Each structure stands twice: as structure tokens, then as C-alpha cells.
Amino acid sequence: MKKLVAAVVIIFTYSACKFNTGQTALPIYGNRTPVTKTVDGKNVTDTAYQTIPGFKTVNQYGDSITNKNLDGNIYVADFFFTTCPSICPVMHRNMLNVYDAFKAEKDVKIISYSIDPKHDSVAILKKYADKLGVTGNTWWLLQGKKEDIYKLSESYLVTKPQEDAKQLFIHDGYFILVDKQKRIRGTYDGTQPGQVNNLIADIKTLKAEPDQITGK
């Protein structure tokens, strides 16, 4: 009996250690559903994770951008509008750090969806990007249909934006980390420099995961 207990303890300790080494991988967020497929004549149950659905937008250069343009990229998403007086300047002051850390890397992108597409035209987004000091194709500022963008925000697990009496948009300032399989791997308060540093560290961790290296 004693031996059995000892064995159980050892197994548990071992698996606990195993689990610890697994912590270099980031968690996967969102709903998951089991899917059964047939591989080599056998039924195999696998987990399907929630992914970001397709969307259609235009970036600050007037190029059409869909989720396809993000294939093969790890990306960070946020929701903002150019005339936002409250948290957006803080968010983008912090996002500039993410931009500076990864602008030289081909497979990391940043996308900011405007939640005020009526005002934030391509020309206005371009001007904003220029003033922010953003060039090239690392950071896209996106204009899409308002209903689509609002709906999309739910897939990113952020609170759906709302409009108050003064027609100001109320939204939260999260940065969402999405992997090459379009699964959510982290959410960070974009108004907190400390959390944004965690995001930068997490992107580096994520890039080293085998799934991300192959992109499959």
C-alpha cells in the first residue's frame, strides 16, 4: 500500500514538473469544441479552438485588407478612433513600443480597427499614421463597416463599443494577441505600460512555439 502511495506521489510530481515546462507556451483563449475526424481509418478526437472570423476592411493606404492578408502572421489587434480624447492616445503611445520592437520582423503585425468609420476615412487614417510616425506595413489602421467592426469586437472577446449621449464612443483599451492559426493567445490592458511590456515578452515566447514556426 505504502509503495502504491509513493508511486502515485512520484507520478504526480513528475507530471506537475512536466506541466511546468509546458508553461513556456501561452494559453489559448475562447470557446473550444471537440471535433472527431477520421485519420488513417481511425476516429481521432481533436480540439477546435475559437478563431477570429473573416472581415473586410481598407487600410490607411487604401488597400483592401481581409483576414487573408494576415495569414502567416502573429498579430496584435485593438479598437480605437482618431478623435478619441480619452484612452486612445495612451494606448497608441504604448502600442508604439510594440511597433518599435517588431517593425523589422516580417511575421508580426499590428491592426487597429476604427470604431468610428464614418469619420475615420482612409485619408484621415493615413494622416493619423503619419503623425504617429508609423510607416510601412507593420501597423495597419483599418476602416470597415461599422456594424461589422462592432460585431467583430465580440470575436476578440472585448466589450462591444457603445455610444453615449455626446456621440463619443465608449470602448475598452485591450490589446489582443492572435497567433498564426487566428486563435487568441493573450489580452492586455493597452493603457498600462507594464502589461504592454508583458505583451512584447509574450510575442517573443509565441514566436518560438513550434506551431508558429511552421505556421500550420
Next chain:
Amino acid sequence: MKIKIISIICLLMAILIYSCQSDDQITFARYYSIGSVIYQNKCQNCHGKDGQGLSALMPALTDSVYLKANKATLPCIIKYGLKGKLMIINKKPFEGDMPVMDMAPIEIAEVLTYVTNSFGNKMGIITAQQVGDDLKDCK
């Protein structure tokens, strides 16, 4: 025992320092500390924790020459906001919108005292009286 004596001495020194501060200094200290809280709540998002601004979107509040030259119009900027007015701050052009801040003259005086004596600026106190006068001349 020793601790008691030391603390009494400290207390006496504190009272001495406090009472030797002129009224002006005390007013300044009060304006400045309330001003710093107003700054955090109403200005910091845009102008930054250290008044550093944000790229070419939000101007820095570190241009002492600009602030001195425009001292009398600063209350107007805060009370009535700015709409795309071209201004040169730290030798860079800015042309953005600053929202209207619905603030009482005393609050404007406090936040301006904080701004004009932080981030490398040193302009002394801006009183509520001054702000009231300046607001009459806003264009």
C-alpha cells in the same frame, strides 16, 4: 527616551520650516499639488506622464519658450480648446484638436501652475485672479 527627544526635535524643526515658508510658497505648494491631480485626470492621456506628448499627434508641454511667450493665452486654450490651430512646439509643427475643458478659473490656475513648473519649466505660480483676467481677453 532617545526616540522621544529625536521626534520632538523633528517636530519642532518641521513647525519651524513650515512657519518660515511665506504665504506665497504655501499657496504655490497647494496649487501645484492639486494641479498635479487635475493633470493626471484630464491632461495626461494626451500630453503624457512626463509632458512628453505623442509623436506629432499631441504636442509636448516641455517647450518653455512657447509657454512663456503664450502665458496669457494658456487659460483660453484650456477653457475653449483648440481646433486645428497651427503651432510650433519644440520646433515641430502641430495641427490637432484639443477638446474644450469645462474647468473653473481656480482649476485652470492650479493645472497651469503644475504644467509651467514641471517637465523642466519654471514659471512660478499662475493665480486664479490672473486666469480670470486672461479669460476676459480670449479671442
